[in-house]
Amino acid sequence: MTNFLEANIEAEEQSSKWGAFSKVYRIRHRNNVRKWLIGVLVVLIIVMFLPWTQNIRAKGTVTTLRQEQRPQEVNTIIAGRVVKWNVKEGDFVKEGDTILQLGEVKVDYFDPELLQRTQQQIVAKQQSIEGYKGKANTAETQAKALAMARDLKLQSLDNKLLQQQLKVTSDSTDLIAVDNELSVYKRQIAAAQLMLDSGSISLVDFEKRKVGYQNGLAKRVSSENKLMQSRQELIALRIEKNSTVQEYTDKISKAEGDRFSSLSSVASTEADVAKLQNVYASYDIRNQLYYIKAPQSGQITKARKAGLGEMVKEGEMVVEIVPNHVQYAVEMFVEPMDLPLIDLGQKVRFVFDGFPAIVFSGWPSSSYGTFGGKVAAVETSVSYNGKFRVLVTEDPDEKKWPELLRMGGGASGIALLKDVPIYYELWRNINGFPPEFYKPSTEKGYAAKKEK
Structure with missing residues (x-):
């Protein structure tokens, strides 16, 4: 032990014929922390000047732009009893197809002639x-x-x-x-x-x-x-x-x-x-009216009555029809403080539930699996949840929305705002300032298209 403590390791390393001696004791090792630190600082400075797209995030659900394309109830106008079912849940029907046959239950109409x-x-x-x-x-x-x-x-x-x-x-x-x-x-x-x-x-x-x-x-x-x-x-x-x-x-x-x-x-x-x-x-x-027919083509869902002989009241729902051909839209709910930043024709990126995506909120062009949309309507009255409802339709200039999209599915919306440097965005978030307010450049063209 005394000899080891008094030994001259550097002299021994120079006189040793083994390379492992220098690797074990790392006598000539030089630290690169300074270089890495300088490199990281340079990269951070460069990144601070990169463009960053300000955005507003909001949750929403898939719906349709037109009311007649949304799931609708099929109601019976008269009271009656179920005589025959012509469809079952999940079947697809065409407009005018008979869904259900009813029988009479009122004495005034029992006479067959x-x-x-x-x-x-x-x-x-x-x-x-x-x-x-x-x-x-x-x-x-x-x-x-x-x-x-x-x-x-x-x-x-x-x-x-x-x-x-x-x-x-x-x-x-x-x-x-x-x-x-x-x-x-x-x-x-x-x-x-x-x-x-x-x-x-x-x-x-x-x-x-x-x-x-x-x-x-x-x-x-x-x-x-x-x-x-x-x-x-x-x-x-x-x-x-x-x-x-x-x-x-x-x-x-x-x-x-x-x-x-x-x-x-x-x-x-x-x-x-x-x-x-x-x-x-x-x-x-x-x-x-004894024969309840489909008002439009679609899929039969939510049958409320089962079996034969069951009674239905006037105006009672029998089934629900989900239309085949719809123009999908997404309804988002934005906070009142973000409402002034939303305008017609504004670009929005979506991530739909069930469709994989890689999202970089500040760099929408670098994201994968997102879909584009345009703001079609902004409601001026507050909704039941204290937020404002915004309808977004498919952007014709972007790739089409998935064909397997279904109404009621979830969607995460990212409303794109102004492009600013990253350092400005950090400074804005640290100080709690709102995003930049601006008008989208496509507003006039979008409005003209709507009027046309």
């Missing part, structure tokens, strides 16, 4: 309409005939009135003539009285003139009675004319009333026919 009986009611009502129309036409013809008879009757009464007026005029003239004659008789008898008193004529002559005067008085009374009778007949004819007008007016009004009553019955029956036709159409459509 319900449509035929309703059609018979419609035919009977239509025949009733024709009968009412015929009755209305008959009443109209009757009213016209009564109007013609009234006119003829009035013409006849007018002729009688004219004749009676002429008779009254004639009787008046006769009465005037009798009055004139009576005046003559009166003067003659006065003269005869003077002549009798003076003895110029005999009593016989005076009596003759007195008899003539008495006859004149009688004739005048007869003429007056005749004139009064003619006037009474004239008044009676006028009353008869008014009575005739009233009588025919009453008959014509009754005929018109029957006509309008028939027309009202026609309108009421036509309303009944329209109502029955509506009921018939409803029954016909209800018969078609």
